[in-house]
Amino acid sequence: MNIHDYIATGILEAYALGELSEREREEVEKNLAQYPELREELARVEETQERLLMDAAVTPKASIKTNLFALIDKASSTEAKVVAMPSSSIRLWKYAAAASVTIALIASLQAYYYWNKWRASETSLTELTAQNQRMAQDYNRVNQHLDKMENDLKNVVNNPAFKRVMMMGTPNAPQSMAYVYWNESSKEVYLSIQSLKQLSKDNQYQLWAIIDGKPVDAGVFDGDVAGLLKMKDIASGAAAFAVTIEPRGGKPTPTLETMQVMGNVVKV
Amino acid sequence: MSRLRGKDRLALEYLYDHYSGALYGAILRIVRKEDIADEVLQDVFLKIWDKFESYDSTKGKLFTWILNVARNQAIDKTRSREISKEKKTTGIDNVVNRIDRSEYLEQGIDDIGVKDILKNLPEEQRFVVEHLYFKGYTQSELADEHNIPLGTIKTRLRLAMKQLRTTLGVT
Numbered sequence: 001m002n003i004h005d006y007i008a009t010g011i012l013e014a015y016a017l018g019e020l021s022e023r024e025r026e027e028v029e030k031n032l033a034q035y036p037e038l039r040e041e042l043a044r045v046e047e048t049q050e051r052l053l054m055d056a057a058v059t060p061k062a063s064i065k066t067n068l069f070a071l072i073d074k075a076s077s078t079e080a081k082v083v084a085m086p087s088s089s090i091r092l093w094k095y096a097a098a099a100s101v102t103i104a105l106i107a108s109l110q111a112y113y114y115w116n117k118w119r120a121s122e123t124s125l126t127e128l129t130a131q132n133q134r135m136a137q138d139y140n141r142v143n144q145h146l147d148k149m150e151n152d153l154k155n156v157v158n159n160p161a162f163k164r165v166m167m168m169g170t171p172n173a174p175q176s177m178a179y180v181y182w183n184e185s186s187k188e189v190y191l192s193i194q195s196l197k198q199l200s201k202d203n204q205y206q207l208w209a210i211i212d213g214k215p216v217d218a219g220v221f222d223g224d225v226a227g228l229l230k231m232k233d234i235a236s237g238a239a240a241f242a243v244t245i246e247p248r249g250g251k252p253t254p255t256l257e258t259m260q261v262m263g264n265v266v267k268v
Numbered sequence: 269m270s271r272l273r274g275k276d277r278l279a280l281e282y283l284y285d286h287y288s289g290a291l292y293g294a295i296l297r298i299v300r301k302e303d304i305a306d307e308v309l310q311d312v313f314l315k316i317w318d319k320f321e322s323y324d325s326t327k328g329k330l331f332t333w334i335l336n337v338a339r340n341q342a343i344d345k346t347r348s349r350e351i352s353k354e355k356k357t358t359g360i361d362n363v364v365n366r367i368d369r370s371e372y373l374e375q376g377i378d379d380i381g382v383k384d385i386l387k388n389l390p391e392e393q394r395f396v397v398e399h400l401y402f403k404g405y406t407q408s409e410l411a412d413e414h415n416i417p418l419g420t421i422k423t424r425l426r427l428a429m430k431q432l433r434t435t436l437g438v439t
Contacts, residue, residue: 010422013429016328017400018336019407029327044438046329048429050290051436052401053335056382057289058296060309065284068310072277072317093278 003037012038012045036115145227152228156181156190165241167263173197176260180207180231180241187233189218196223196260199245205260206250207231209238220250240264280317287331288313291338298342298404308345312338343404385435393428396421 014020015028032038156162162181169176177194191207199205199222207218211234218241219231242262244254291312296305315337323333382402386394399405407425411418433439 008423008426009419010424010426013425014407014422016332017407017425018332018339032327042328044433045429046332047438048433048436049335049401050329050331051438052385052397052432053290053294055385055436056293056297056402058293059289060292060306064306064309065288068284068313069277069281071310071314072280076277 001031001035003035006031007038007041012042013049016042016045016049149227152190156228157192159183161185162188162190163265165263165265167241167243167261169261170259172258173260178243178261180263181228182234182238182241182265184236187235189231189234191221191229191231192227193221193223193225193229196243199223202248203245204248204250205243206246206254208242208244208254209234210240210242211235211237212239215242215254217250217252220246220248238265279320280313283316283330283334284313287334290331291334294335294401295338295342297402298339299346304345304349305342308338308342312341315341339404343406346404385432388435389428389431393424393431396424397428397432400425 011020011024011028015025020028032042157164162183165180165182167178167180173196176196178196179192179194181190181192182188189207189209196205204220205223206220208215209218210216216234216238217232218234221229221231240262242254243260244256245258245260246255288309292305292309295308295312296302299305299308312334316334319337323330327333382398386397389397396410399410400407405413407418407421410416411421
C-alpha cells in the first residue's frame with residue numbers, strides 16, 4: 001500500500017469526522033495498527049480538527065452544567081446507593097491517572113527505543129549478509145583457482161607428453177625466468193611465469209616459437225598471471241621458445257631487442 | 269461500582285470544562301437554535317458518561333470520539349425535526365428543507381471566530397469545511413446536494429485541513 005496516496009484521498013479526515021462506514025472504519029483501524037506513519041498523520045488531522053473547533057467554541061450557559069451534573073448524581077445515587085465517596089479515593093484516582101499517563105509515556109518511549117534498535121539491527125544484518133556473500137564469492141574464486149592448479153599439475157606439469165622448456169633471462173633481464181610446457185603431438189602450449197618484470201599498461205609479453213629459424217607467434221600475455229597460461233597451439237618442429245615485450249596486443253614479428261627470456265627445446 | 273462512578277464523574281467534569289465550548293459551538297451551528305443546542309449538549313454528555321468505557325484510545329483522540337458523538341447527536345436531532353416538519357408539509361423536497369433549516373439561524377452564529385480561520389482557504393475548500401463542520405452536513409449529503417463526487421469532497425477536506433494546520437499552529 002502506498003501510504004502517501006492513501007492519505008491523500010482524505011480518508012483520515014473522513015475517519016476523524018466519523019463519516020466512514022463500519023467496513024471502511026475497520027479497514028482504517030487495521031491500517032493504523034500497522035503503519036506508524038498513518039498514526040502520526042491521523043494525530044495531526046485530529047489535532048487540526050480539535051483546534052478548529054476549539055477556536056470556534058461557544059461557551060454554553062452555566063445552567064447546563066449544573067443541570068447535567070445534578071442529573072448524573074441523581075442517576076448514580078439511585079443506581080448504586082453510593083456511599084459518600086471518601087476524598088482519598090479522588091486522590092487515588094488522580095494518582096492512578098498520573099501513573100497511567102507515566103506508564104503510557106514510558107511504554108511509548110520504550111517502543112520507540114526498541115523500534116530504533118530493531119532498525120539498527122536490521123541494517124547490520126543487511127551488512128553482514130552482504131559481507132557473507134562477498135566472502136562466499138572470494139572462497140569460490142580461491143577454490144576454482146585451486147582446482148585449476150590441481151588440474152594444471154595433473155594434466156600438464158606431471159604429464160610426460162608435455163616437454164618442459166626452461167626459458168632463462170637474456171642480458172636484458174637476467175633475473176627473469178619462465179617455463180613452456182609443450183605437447184608436440186597435441187600441439188598444446190602452456191606457459192608458467194616464474195619471474196618476469198612488471199610491464200606498463202601499453203605493453204604485453206609475447207611468446208614466440210622458433211621453427212626452422214623463424215619466429216612463430218604463440219600468443220600474448222600479461223606478466224602478472226599465476227599458474228599455467230594456455231597459449232596458441234604450436235605445431236611440431238619448434239626448436240626454441242622466447243618471450244619479447246611488444247605493444248599491447250602483440251606484433252606479427254618480434255622486436256628482438258626486447259627479448260626477455262629464451263630456452264631451447266631439449267631433444268629427447 | 270461507586271468508585272468507578274466517582275472516577276467517571278471527575279473525568280466527566282474535566283471533559284466538560286475542557287470541551288463543552290468546542291462541542292456547543294459545533295452543535296449550535298448544526299441545530300441553529302439555542303434551546304435545542306442546550307438539550308443536545310446535555311444529551312451528549314450523558315451519552316459520554318454512559319459509554320465512556322467504549323472509548324478506545326488506540327483508535328483516536330478522546331476529543332475526536334466526543335466530537336463524533338456530538339455531531340451525530342446534533343445531526344440526528346436536526347433530521348428528526350426536519351422529518352416532523354416534512355410530515356406537516358408533504359411534497360416539499362429536501363432542498364426546501366435545507367432552506368428551511370436556515371430559518372433557525374440565530375444571529376451571528378455563522379460569524380463566530382470561524383470566518384477568520386477559514387479566510388485563507390480557496391473558495392471550494394472553505395465551502396467544504398463550512399458545510400461539514402459548521403453546517404451539519406455529512407460528506408454524502410454534501411456530495412448529493414451539490415453534485416460533487418464524494419471523492420472530491422474528501423480530497424478537498426484533506427487539502428483544507430492541511431492548509432489549516434499552518435493557521436492553527438499544528439506541527
